[in-house]
Amino acid sequence: MRIIFRISYMGFGGAEQVFLSVARTLMHEHEVLFVTDRSDGSSYTTLLHENIPVRSLDVKRTFMSLVRFKRVIDDFKPDVILSAYPDTNAACLLSASMARHPAKVVVSEHASIIEHFQHKPALTRLKVRLIVQWLYRLADQVVAVSEGVMNDIVPLVKRADKCCFIHNPVRFNQAAPAFDSQQVQQPDDGLQRETDEGTLAATGCVTNCVTKTILAVGRVTPQKDYMTLLRAVRDLIETQHQHDIQVMIVGGTHDKAEMSRLTEYIDQHQLQSYITFVGFSEQVERYYAQADLFVLSSAWEGFGNVIVEALAFGVPVVSTDCRSGPAEILQGGQFGRLVSVGDSSALAKAMSDELATPSCSRAARLARAAQFSEREVSERYKTLFEALV
The missing domain is CATH 3.40.50.2000 (Glycogen Phosphorylase B;)
Structure with missing residues (x-):
């Protein structure tokens, strides 16, 4: 398989760590590519150090990436695209719908739609709700990081068959070095x-x-x-x-x-x-x-x-x-x-x-x-x- 991991910014958040963990495992048998808005962030450096293929779209805002990411899709010809976070998920779905190459799109949600955005401005809450309620229906699969997050999404997407949850992986184990x-x-x-x-x-x-x-x-x-x-x-x-x-x-x-x-x-x-x-x-x-x-x-x-x-x-x-x-x-x-x-x-x-x-x-x-x-x-x-x- 050819897999694109689409994320706007490679910081140190949960989604970035999940993508890195999955990519490290799958790249031994499959071809992977990270696509970001910019070539910065602590985890972007990790990609370079670990020789994980990455391509920056060089855009300041995710909504400016639609055409550029569409070109990446047509060039790389992925079988599957995995994206994270509402804004990036929305842009990814729109780019995929514009591309000539057909790719399956999996969007992932890493925070509770209800709890995480309840303190945000009303316009932000409305935007996220519209993205989840309408654009997520274009996805081939919606993955939540917990059953609770999935239960927040299902009533909005109204397609329980398209929703599932996969827990995040753990980065460490008990074999880690002793404390110094x-x-x-x-x-x-x-x-x-x-x-x-x-x-x-x-x-x-x-x-x-x-x-x-x-x-x-x-x-x-x-x-x-x-x-x-x-x-x-x-x-x-x-x-x-x-x-x-x-x-x-x-x-x-x-x-x-x-x-x-x-x-x-x-x-x-x-x-x-x-x-x-x-x-x-x-x-x-x-x-x-x-x-x-x-x-x-x-x-x-x-x-x-x-x-x-x-x-x-x-x-x-x-x-x-x-x-x-x-x-x-x-x-x-x-x-x-x-x-x-x-x-x-x-x-x-x-x-x-x-x-x-x-x-x-x-x-x-x-x-x-x-x-x-x-x-x-x-x-x-x-x-x-x-x-x-």
């Missing part, structure tokens, strides 16, 4: 405080490292609802008198107003010695490797890749039962604790309980993560592509 505090990036906000047990290094370890490390991974945005996590940490310290904890939040600051709000809360309640904002890291696996507990406090998710990544390192998990993904990954609480969105007291209790008595064994967590391996997920995409072709 000397190789971890410094926090991006300069937080470095003294604790009762010595000087807290920027890595979150203290002298004679006796603390329990609680890890959260994700960009600083309202979606991740780190405020609920901070309130839960305060509850653990002030109500449950659990002082032997250190929370590390790994992820870039994408919302400065949200970061200011979180920093103000930390200062107001004197949590500086317990919270470390690490910032973006290309070695996030090292943080998983040294974590005693992983927490996802999100208000919503499309899937929740970070939960699977934590399981792949055998780390116990606590997550909000947000739409969509966490309950599917943890199978209703079998592989980690679930709490209501925004309930900091319940989150604090679940964190304390999971640290004391994990929901399942390390072996069970590793086995669950293996079900989301790159090989397993890529095989599902391959099966889908072959059925369409």
Whole structure:
């Protein structure tokens, strides 16, 4: 097969990582090509380093790519095109309808149509709704990253037979290198405080490292609802008198107003010695490797890749039962604790309980993560592509 992976920008988002994982597996037997709007982004560099074929359309906006991508389709003659995100999906479908070469088009949705766009401007919400409701019907298949996301799409597309879900693959496994505090990036906000047990290094370890490390991974945005996590940490310290904890939040600051709000809360309640904002890291696996507990406090998710990544390192998990993904990954609480969105007291209790008595064994967590391996997920995409072709 000849497969095009169409995405506007190769950043470090979930769709980019899914495409990379699937391409790495399929390119051994099939011909693949990435097509982007621009030749930049952290994952664009990854394509070049791994010698994965990529072609930039050199356009500033995706809607300007219609004719140029149509030419790529006629030139490359793909059997299947896989695209991601509403705007790019729409442009991809229109380009494919203009092309002389017939190709099967699979559009993928990586976020809840309801939750992810509810805080966007009315015009944006209307645009996305029209794209999904009308243009997605032109697709040969609509793939969601979770059953919950799929359930949001079906009523709009009104073609349940065209919709399915394929979970995201996990990037890491338990064979990753051991944690080395000397190789971890410094926090991006300069937080470095003294604790009762010595000087807290920027890595979150203290002298004679006796603390329990609680890890959260994700960009600083309202979606991740780190405020609920901070309130839960305060509850653990002030109500449950659990002082032997250190929370590390790994992820870039994408919302400065949200970061200011979180920093103000930390200062107001004197949590500086317990919270470390690490910032973006290309070695996030090292943080998983040294974590005693992983927490996802999100208000919503499309899937929740970070939960699977934590399981792949055998780390116990606590997550909000947000739409969509966490309950599917943890199978209703079998592989980690679930709490209501925004309930900091319940989150604090679940964190304390999971640290004391994990929901399942390390072996069970590793086995669950293996079900989301790159090989397993890529095989599902391959099966889908072959059925369409």
